[in-house]
Amino acid sequence: MTDVEQFRSVYETGGVYDRCLLPHYYDGREDLDLVRELVTAHHGEPAGNLTVVEFGCGTGRVTARLAPYARHLILADYSTTMIDTVRVQYPLARTIRADTRDAVAQLLGEGRAGSFDLVGAFWSLSYPLGEFFETMTADGIQPVSDVAAARRQAIAFVRDITRLLAPGGHLLALFFDSDTPEQRLVTRLWERIAPFPEEGRSYTRNLLLTALRQLEDSGHGALTHTRRSGTAWAPNAEAAIAWFNVVHLKSFPALVNDAGVQHEIRDFIDHYEQPSGEVTLPSGVHVADFHAIPHPSHHLPR
Ligand SMILES: C[S@@+](CC[C@H](N)C(=O)[O-])C[C@H]1O[C@@H](n2cnc3c(N)ncnc32)[C@H](O)[C@@H]1O
Structure with missing residues (x-):
């Protein structure tokens, strides 16, 4: 398996993602x-009247909450396995098997600008944003040489996503919090392979927020950004270790076969193991909600 295939295998192998994913709770809610x-x-309340597109839909976990609102539903993901899964669950939805960057371009090319009431991307936008800064080849992760150009392209990509929104529509994105102890450990482990561009693993989230803030400043909409504290829950240490190795480290052999790496993970998990054997990891989520509505006039009393 090449590094690229290896990196994507968690999303390409049937059942692996759902099996290893730990539930994340925020004030008692998933x-x-x-x-x-x-x-x-x-x-x-859901009235089945919205036009909805979800990028990086995975196995349709979040789709289950969106589908009751949708009259037209488009589900996109680059993984054949994920798309095959959602096709069975949502036979009436249109599916697009493509990188999010290509799926957005495809929809704009079909004249779908301004037509979606809801554009969703849940735990999935950091990947296409990151791809502007590094490419994965059979030789491993290669950073691009022109970081300024990558940044411009990434910001243009976010603008393109918002161009899909109908007037009054919302772009909703959930983004991992790179500053939690868990994600700081993941960052340290991946940096054994290659450094992250710009200011570290928060750079994709910062790019998204910068691009959306620029759109707000130019009167194209309003950005609400919140960060919530939460907990990832594992029934036992084995499940927590699998979460690290399979989902965070993508079963990358240079990391999962390294005794030092496994020792660090084990130490970390031990620290959060409860007397019951469950593991509760401090977690966090950034929620970006961009409302395509003329700004700032919509703030005025009606
Ligand atoms: C962490 S999972 C989230 C899945 C789903 N949204 C959820 O919350 O369960 C990330 C998803 O993004 C997809 N993905 C990763 N990079 C992608 C890209 N560049 N283009 C399209 N999909 C991508 C993966 O195949 C996977 O299904």
Whole structure:
């Protein structure tokens, strides 16, 4: 297996992602419920009347909360396995098997600018944003030479995503918090392979927020950004170790076969193991909600 195939295998091998994913709770609610609450706050109870696209849909975990709102539903993911899974679950949805960058370009090319009430990307936008800064080849991860150009392209990509929004529509994105102890450990481990561009692993989230903030400043919409503290829960240490090795480290042999790496993971998990044997890891989520509405006039009392 090449490094590229290896890196993507967690999303390409049937059942692996769902089996290893740890539930994440925020004030007693799962991430799925945070999304549902936001959509309900924006659009009311589901009436099956929205046009919805979800990028990086995975196995359709969050889709389950979006689908009741949708009259037209488009699900996109680069993984054949993920797309095959959601096709079975949502036979009426249109699916696009493509990198998010290509899926966005495809929809714009079809004249779909301004047509989506809801554009969602849950735990999935850091990948296409990161791909502007590094490419994966059979020889490993290669940083691009022109970082300024990568940044411009990434910002243009975020603008393109928002061009899909209908007036009044929302872009909702969930982003991992790179500053939690868990993610700081993941960063340290990956940096054994290659450094992260710009200011570290937060750079993709910062790029998204910068691009959305620029759009707000130019009157194209309003950005609400929140960060919530949460907990990732594992039934036992083995499940927590699998979460690290399979999902965080993508079963990358140079990392998962390294005794030092495994020792660090084990130490970390021991620290959060409860007397019951469960493991509760401090976690966090950044929620970006961009509302395509003329700014700032919509703040005025009606
Ligand atoms: C962490 S999973 C999240 C899946 C789903 N949104 C959820 O919350 O369960 C990331 C998903 O993004 C997909 N993905 C990763 N990079 C991608 C890219 N560049 N283009 C499209 N999909 C991508 C993966 O195949 C995977 O399904």
